[in-house]
Amino acid sequence: MGEPLGTPVLVVGAGGFVGSRVARGLAAGGRPVLAASRGPLPDAGRSPGVHHCRYTDLASLPAAVQETCTAAGLALPGGVVASVGGWHKGPGLLELDPVVWRETLESHLTAHLLAARALVPLLAQARAQAQARAATGGPRPYIVLNGAASHEAMSGSGAISVTGAGLSMLVRVLRTEAAERGTPVRFHELVIDDAVAADDRNETPARTVDPARVVAALGEMLDRSDADAVVHLAGEPPA
Ligand SMILES: NC(=O)c1ccc[n+]([C@@H]2O[C@H](COP(=O)([O-])OP(=O)(O)OC[C@H]3O[C@@H](n4cnc5c(N)ncnc54)[C@H](OP(=O)(O)O)[C@@H]3O)[C@@H](O)[C@H]2O)c1
Numbered sequence: 001m002g003e004p005l006g007t008p009v010l011v012v013g014a015g016g017f018v019g020s021r022v023a024r025g026l027a028a029g030g031r032p033v034l035a036a037s038r039g040p041l042p043d044a045g046r047s048p049g050v051h052h053c054r055y056t057d058l059a060s061l062p063a064a065v066q067e068t069c070t071a072a073g074l075a076l077p078g079g080v081v082a083s084v085g086g087w088h089k090g091p092g093l094l095e096l097d098p099v100v101w102r103e104t105l106e107s108h109l110t111a112h113l114l115a116a117r118a119l120v121p122l123l124a125q126a127r128a129q130a131q132a133r134a135a136t137g138g139p140r141p142y143i144v145l146n147g148a149a150s151h152e153a154m155s156g157s158g159a160i161s162v163t164g165a166g167l168s169m170l171v172r173v174l175r176t177e178a179a180e181r182g183t184p185v186r187f188h189e190l191v192i193d194d195a196v197a198a199d200d201r202n203e204t205p206a207r208t209v210d211p212a213r214v215v216a217a218l219g220e221m222l223d224r225s226d227a228d229a230v231v232h233l234a235g236e237p238p239a
Contacts, residue, residue, distance in 0.1 A: 011033055026218065
């Protein structure tokens with residue numbers, strides 16, 4: 001992140017399957033992690049280096065992050081990983097309950113916009129504070145996780161394909177607007193192109209991605225200011 005390893009990274013969606021593993025994995029690599037979730041963490045927040053940041057809605061997340069940082073004696077986060085959304089299979093688009101469609105738009109797309117709106121000013125504030133401490137002040141990384149449905153028309157997961165494609169464009173527009181406006185944040189997308197290993201919601205996947213590879217890819221994107229805007233992570237046949 002252009003900052004010392006002691007600068008925390010904020011993981012949003014840390015109560016989820018991928019987010020909880022990302023939070024624990026980044027912390028195991030030596031970074032303090034602010035694990036933001038609206039409910040309890042799967043391991044009840046017992047992982048070393050993981051600081052649970054419980055919040056109610058995305059508008060209140062910056063205040064919850066500030067409180068958690070103050071209580072833990074941490075600087076404000078130097079980067080964000082948004083692990084918000086998920087995957088499920090169900091009826092075809094023409095049969096999909098409109099309520100489910102609207103809920104998916106909310107959880108898989110609108111939530112990402114609301115998270116970015118809440119957290120980009122916080123990253124800018126954190127960067128200004130770091131500059132005041134004479135730490136380096138490059139743009140702060142904001143990494144959005146996405147899946148194969150974003151670029152593959154998936155039968156039975158239509159709402160997730162549509163929101164995933166929309167999410168890719170959301171990140172592209174945020175990146176373009178940040179460049180135009182001089183916003184000190186670099187936007188990236190990490191697309192996990194196969195099921196994450198051990199997620200039982202994926203039925204007998206032909207290829208899986210070990211969570212450790214997701215953590216390693218994120219670590220590199222967080223640390224390298226010249227990281228690719230979009231990174232794909234393909235799976236391997238299960239061992
Ligand atoms: N699991 C896989 O095999 C897999 C494969 C490829 C890509 N991915 C990608 O990984 C990311 C996370 O997927 P996942 O499988 O971990 O999903 P998940 O277990 O369903 O977790 C999704 C998280 O999204 C958050 N969320 C949902 N609606 C929200 C809202 N309105 N406001 C704030 N947060 C909200 C929840 O956060 P809280 O903690 O606050 O409840 C939840 O923990 C997605 O981008 C997905 O495409 C997953």
